[in-house]
Amino acid sequence: MECNSPSKRISPFRFSCVGIVIISLLLILVFPLTGFAQFYEYGQDRGTIRWNQFSTEHFRLIYPVGLDSMAMDFADKLEYFYPHQAAVMEHGHKKMPVVLHNESSFSNGVFVWAPRRLEVFTNPDPNGYPQDWMTQLALHEGRHALQVSKLNQGFSRFLSFIAGEQAVGAITGFLPLWYLEGDAVDAETRFSYTGRGRLPSFEMGMKAQLLEGDKRYTFSKAMLGSYTDYVPNHYELGYLMVRHGRRTYGNSFWNHMVDHAARRPYLIAPTYFSMKSYGVNSKMELYHAALDQYQSHWEKTFEKRKVDSISNWSSTGNRYYTSYRFPQWINDTTVIALKSGPDQIPEFVLVDREGDEERVFRPGYMNSGRFSYGAGKIVWDEWVPDIRWSNRNYSVIRIFDLAQKEIKNLGTRTRYYAPVISGSGDKIAAIEQRTDHTFHLVILNEEGEMIHSAGAPDNLFMQHPSWMEQDSALVVTVNDRSGEYLYRYSLGKQEWTELFHAGYNDISLPVVHKSTIFFGSTFSGIDNIYQYDLKDESLYRITSSAFGAFESDIHEGKILYSDYHADGYRAVSKRLKPDQYIEISDPAKLAYSAEQLDAAPTAKEQEIIEESKYTPEGEYAPGPYRKILHSVNIHSWLPLYFDYMNPETALNPEELPVSPGITILSQNLLSTVTGMAAYEYRNNMHFLHTGARLKGRYPVFDMGLRYGGIQQVYKMNSSDTIPVRPNRLSFVTNAYVPLRLNTGKFITYLQPLLSHTYTSDLFPNADRSAYESGIHRLMYRLYFSSYLRMGKMDVLPRLGVSARAGYRHAPFNRYNFGNQRIFGMTVYLPGLLKHQSVMLNLSTQKQEAERYLYTNDIELPRGYQDIVGLETKMAGIDYNFPIVYPDLSIEPLVYIKRIRGNLWGDYLQGKDILIQDPEPALDNRNYYSYGVDLLFDFHVLRFMFPFSMGARVAYLPQSGELKPEFLFTIDVN
Numbered sequence: 001m002e003c004n005s006p007s008k009r010i011s012p013f014r015f016s017c018v019g020i021v022i023i024s025l026l027l028i029l030v031f032p033l034t035g036f037a038q039f040y041e042y043g044q045d046r047g048t049i050r051w052n053q054f055s056t057e058h059f060r061l062i063y064p065v066g067l068d069s070m071a072m073d074f075a076d077k078l079e080y081f082y083p084h085q086a087a088v089m090e091h092g093h094k095k096m097p098v099v100l101h102n103e104s105s106f107s108n109g110v111f112v113w114a115p116r117r118l119e120v121f122t123n124p125d126p127n128g129y130p131q132d133w134m135t136q137l138a139l140h141e142g143r144h145a146l147q148v149s150k151l152n153q154g155f156s157r158f159l160s161f162i163a164g165e166q167a168v169g170a171i172t173g174f175l176p177l178w179y180l181e182g183d184a185v186d187a188e189t190r191f192s193y194t195g196r197g198r199l200p201s202f203e204m205g206m207k208a209q210l211l212e213g214d215k216r217y218t219f220s221k222a223m224l225g226s227y228t229d230y231v232p233n234h235y236e237l238g239y240l241m242v243r244h245g246r247r248t249y250g251n252s253f254w255n256h257m258v259d260h261a262a263r264r265p266y267l268i269a270p271t272y273f274s275m276k277s278y279g280v281n282s283k284m285e286l287y288h289a290a291l292d293q294y295q296s297h298w299e300k301t302f303e304k305r306k307v308d309s310i311s312n313w314s315s316t317g318n319r320y321y322t323s324y325r326f327p328q329w330i331n332d333t334t335v336i337a338l339k340s341g342p343d344q345i346p347e348f349v350l351v352d353r354e355g356d357e358e359r360v361f362r363p364g365y366m367n368s369g370r371f372s373y374g375a376g377k378i379v380w381d382e383w384v385p386d387i388r389w390s391n392r393n394y395s396v397i398r399i400f401d402l403a404q405k406e407i408k409n410l411g412t413r414t415r416y417y418a419p420v421i422s423g424s425g426d427k428i429a430a431i432e433q434r435t436d437h438t439f440h441l442v443i444l445n446e447e448g449e450m451i452h453s454a455g456a457p458d459n460l461f462m463q464h465p466s467w468m469e470q471d472s473a474l475v476v477t478v479n480d481r482s483g484e485y486l487y488r489y490s491l492g493k494q495e496w497t498e499l500f501h502a503g504y505n506d507i508s509l510p511v512v513h514k515s516t517i518f519f520g521s522t523f524s525g526i527d528n529i530y531q532y533d534l535k536d537e538s539l540y541r542i543t544s545s546a547f548g549a550f551e552s553d554i555h556e557g558k559i560l561y562s563d564y565h566a567d568g569y570r571a572v573s574k575r576l577k578p579d580q581y582i583e584i585s586d587p588a589k590l591a592y593s594a595e596q597l598d599a600a601p602t603a604k605e606q607e608i609i610e611e612s613k614y615t616p617e618g619e620y621a622p623g624p625y626r627k628i629l630h631s632v633n634i635h636s637w638l639p640l641y642f643d644y645m646n647p648e649t650a651l652n653p654e655e656l657p658v659s660p661g662i663t664i665l666s667q668n669l670l671s672t673v674t675g676m677a678a679y680e681y682r683n684n685m686h687f688l689h690t691g692a693r694l695k696g697r698y699p700v701f702d703m704g705l706r707y708g709g710i711q712q713v714y715k716m717n718s719s720d721t722i723p724v725r726p727n728r729l730s731f732v733t734n735a736y737v738p739l740r741l742n743t744g745k746f747i748t749y750l751q752p753l754l755s756h757t758y759t760s761d762l763f764p765n766a767d768r769s770a771y772e773s774g775i776h777r778l779m780y781r782l783y784f785s786s787y788l789r790m791g792k793m794d795v796l797p798r799l800g801v802s803a804r805a806g807y808r809h810a811p812f813n814r815y816n817f818g819n820q821r822i823f824g825m826t827v828y829l830p831g832l833l834k835h836q837s838v839m840l841n842l843s844t845q846k847q848e849a850e851r852y853l854y855t856n857d858i859e860l861p862r863g864y865q866d867i868v869g870l871e872t873k874m875a876g877i878d879y880n881f882p883i884v885y886p887d888l889s890i891e892p893l894v895y896i897k898r899i900r901g902n903l904w905g906d907y908l909q910g911k912d913i914l915i916q917d918p919e920p921a922l923d924n925r926n927y928y929s930y931g932v933d934l935l936f937d938f939h940v941l942r943f944m945f946p947f948s949m950g951a952r953v954a955y956l957p958q959s960g961e962l963k964p965e966f967l968f969t970i971d972v973n
Helices: 017-035 068-089 133-149 154-163 165-174 177-190 200-211 219-224 234-249 251-263 270-276 283-303 603-612
Strands: 051-055 059-064 096-101 108-113 116-121 323-331 334-341 344-352 357-361 366-374 377-385 393-401 406-410 416-421 427-433 439-445 450-455 461-467 473-480 483-490 495-501 507-513 516-521 528-533 539-541 549-555 558-565 568-575 623-625 634-641 659-667 673-682 685-694 700-707 729-736 739-743 746-764 771-788 800-809 819-830 837-848 869-884 888-890 894-916 920-940 947-956 961-970
Touching: 051 068, 059 068, 068 096, 068 133, 068 251, 068 603, 108 133, 108 165, 116 133, 133 165, 133 177, 154 165, 154 251, 154 634, 165 251, 165 634, 177 234, 177 251, 200 234, 200 283, 200 558, 219 234, 219 283, 219 888, 219 894, 234 251, 234 283, 251 270, 270 283, 323 344, 323 366, 323 558, 334 366, 334 568, 366 416, 377 416, 377 739, 393 416, 393 427, 416 461, 427 461, 439 461, 461 507, 473 507, 483 507, 507 549, 516 549, 528 549, 634 673, 869 920
Parallel strands: 059 096, 096 116, 323 549, 323 568
Antiparallel strands: 051 059, 051 623, 108 116, 323 334, 334 344, 344 357, 366 377, 377 393, 393 406, 416 427, 427 439, 439 450, 461 473, 473 483, 483 495, 507 516, 516 528, 528 539, 549 558, 558 568, 634 659, 659 673, 673 685, 685 700, 700 729, 729 746, 739 746, 746 771, 771 800, 800 819, 819 837, 837 869, 869 894, 888 894, 894 920, 920 947, 947 961
């Protein structure tokens, strides 16, 4: 960082020391507005887990007791790839905390900078490609750690002295999300034989969009998505752009961009100036240049391919991008498929030859995404939350009988994936992925009882079981360091046999028909369906898809499968014609296809990949990780005061959310203890703030203490004069249990809460002869909600209910405060048209008052304020509806995705309402209003979080007033 002498003239891009300090303070002022989203809590593990830890040269691993071998193996991978990743990034990082979670049923990895840590969920992806899951995480998340730590230099390093780790976390916002994820995908691809960058399906969406749909979206739409159209995600877009940039300009192009963002964030758009130095005028220009190159390449390869003539079963009347996945034969005239799209939630549908559909059932969140049909039954695996711990969840098999319309669960706390029903319909095979990282093929009966379990050969990762003829054996796909295989398991002999080696090509969803196995694979550089003959061990390609063929089913000489197009996956069929098959020889050697640019690794990358198969084992000394000793972890601070513990309350548009002072933040690495200590100077008074949130046990404890400010006085008579001092003390403790219930396609929560509040305010004592300090208030509340999962285009749930009941009192001050009872309910119902919702609100509040009233705990009619009384009953109705989805870009300023409206009406019936006219008195009053809201959902400056902004006009018939109101929200979820 360079500081000029005050006497020197300041150029447009150079600043004096004073200027740098001012700009840094302005940036820090922004941190609290977005910073609370940085202190990311993915969730908590169950509180009874004991943890171990050990350190390597560059990492510190924290993991549940019993996973020592897995943790050490992962450490070996991290350390092996570290110098190669660091060489690409031209950067190294200090020792990085890594936390392993083994009780989640989903697969993920998360890198967070404040507090900095890498969180790893060890359960492998049930649909993963031929890549060891922990190797995938070491490469992808390891690259994220280097990307973000590289920002801790220059001006950003200076900011970190002012604000701690949150400074670098905030500067990360200058790096596009598509770069961060695209570069990480590039890492997993360049340093392995597989990686998502080599999967044909990874570029399939963009390829179909350009070649078939003739759609090239604006850069804002490509970055930020759409409510109506399918837009390839930031991983897919990012990889193509990062590869193009690296291919055209070398590694330095991206390294310079990260360096520029770190050293010159005060330029507001540092990435623009970095790219400009390479002759690239904008990210948008890079986007179009990349797509030009890929489109040209794909057009040439497409001309060389002959595409199948097929029969389409899917409905042609879909207005939006719609997919029919995993189609399976019911009979010659009917198939069943999983239908999904932006305008609906996923559902099983029956489709006939004319494309007419009948909804069968709407499942919950499917883990592997597939289902199996047989003997009139559907089976699938479904994500089930643990009732309390968000980092512990399950994968449960559900079975639906089409004839009886009955559904049941095969077990409760299970970890079963990719179930497939037997030909006889009385057994289900599935893959069990246990928390100790072992894999088993299990056979269940219709009641969910385990009939048989077989460990995977050499504990290799298994996927996609399929029954063989007569239900006497099963076929599965298996991954190891040499790629992917087909294995057979004989139930009679209870032994494994290797059938077929695909090399590093992906193979998926095998289906056995007589002595032939059909499966999807990537041999041709396009996903297609292949046939493997068990007798002569021959392999043939039997489809030639334009963009990708998947998920086959065979019936009487015909094949049914899912064929990808720009408008979604279609359920298609064609007759099997062996004379048209294309034989494949030496499939294991077909590692790279001309269909993809840069498919083959360089000589240096080849050497790194080969050596990774024999990663040297480190010597580590595991020891206990004491949770209580690590409960305090100060990671950030700020030379201002901001209420990080309650950011929603602090972000009041009517007043500044920050004050002079200092704030210190702590969060432990297990995300179970969060704390804040702060000093604030405001209105010529001093305030001290402390707070802590404890999530490591079944109840959550939320505590906050505030000292300072003037005591509030509850006067007996308005003429009373009571001396007060700026030493007000308030203490709030909440204890609640957030419970998540398993209700399939409905999302259901239940939360009981107990709240205690103490303030040192002054109020009359019992005999009313004087004033005393201190009042305790207690609140008991129960909240419940259950609503149908929403489609992408839904404004509000189309079906659901939420309800809350509460009781508040001051048990030691009954002579001043009575009690308050609250009940409220919201009902969601479908509107007249799709994506429209009716919301009904009903609430009631009753107080048994003594001298003073409690504040309202229910909503007031819109347009009114300061209505309080002994008994109020409120009713409201809203009709929410989308108006238009313009996907309008004014580059790069604003991108408008949706315009929506709301018609509403409110009515409040009040009994004994406090009226201040001219003297305080109680009177019965009714209030009502109605109006309209108009809202725009949009992004500004391609900022990833969407804004909603608009206006409300409320009409108050009793006074004839029209009250306009500005509406604004930002969604950081």
